[in-house]
Amino acid sequence: MLGALDAAGLAPGMFLPVSELNRVRQALVDELLVRRDWAHDAMLAERRARIESALVIDAAPVLEAQDDWSLSAEVFDLDMARDAAAHGATEIVLDPFLRHPTPPVTRVRALADELAAAGIALRLRTPTIVRPEERRTTDKWLALGLPVLTGHLGLVAELAAQGRDVHGDYALNVFNVLTARELFALGARRLTPSIELTTEELLQVAAPWGGRGFSVVLYGRPEGMTIEHCVLSAAFDRVPTTCRDLCVQKHVNVSITDPAGYTFPVATDSACRNRLLHSRPVEGGEYLPKLWRGGIRHVRLLFNVPGEPVGTVVAGYRAMLDALGEGARPDVHAVREQLGGLFTRGHFARAV
16 A cells, blocks of 8 residues: 555646556556666676676787697597598597507607697697506607697696696586686696587687687587496406407497496506497587687597598588688588487587
8 A cells, every 4th residue: 555645736626546546656666666676787787897806817928829729539449540640631630649559759759750740739638637656658649749739737737837738628617717717827738628618608618718729529428427437347357457358359439328328448558447438429510600700710630439430520610710811601511411310419508
């Protein structure tokens, strides 16, 4: 009800109907609600201003030289590396630790020379876990002097301090601008943000740098986790590190199936750890134009399962990047059509 009503302005004999009193009351309530919202919005605006002023991003400089775009194919086999190079990859990332046995260092050095003659870079991918007792083996590969991709934070800091060309992998869990800034400050020349970010979130992380210095995984099976317990040795009741006949000879391709029926490939790596891979490859070609407009120019393709269509996928993405570089519209579904329905869109459109 109205607290008080001044009816002195009404002529004698006139009155206000109940409907009009109700209308006036409702109008007053609406105005009070608006004024309350104004006060609440002002309080929130002041709070946001204080938070933003405390988190002003002074973007760390990106050490990577400005370039056009790149297409990186990550493989574990030298023949796959040559296949990717022949179909348009501008960089090959070799993970020699992914499976038993590791390729000979001399053959990898020869591959680096072979690719360099074709204008294609070779980059070494390190394991995410490197214990002190494993450094001797890791150092043997680092001694090749190749550029490095790593998800190991300590190696990012150590190698960058030595002046090495270091890229940060998605295992570094770059979820926001602050993390990216710290890693660039450590000396990382390029970063791959977390594979759990949506397209919009990826662009937000890369925005302070205009996309420069960032890459994105658009195809392949990322590593979901690294397992210290070897599922293969457990299945055959063998002692880990002494049962390499299983993963090298008898059971090269290992997988596990969850209760929902999804099958996940397992890579039995050189340190006798198991890397659990996604059940289906991510395929994000449809999001490439939007990422390109946001300044992200570096695309990564992961090939960590035997028998993958390396040439087909690399050629498809090379055609997309060529089209974007020329200002044309790319066929963003070309790779997807070759895969049939055996892919997932990942988190590009849907958050975790």
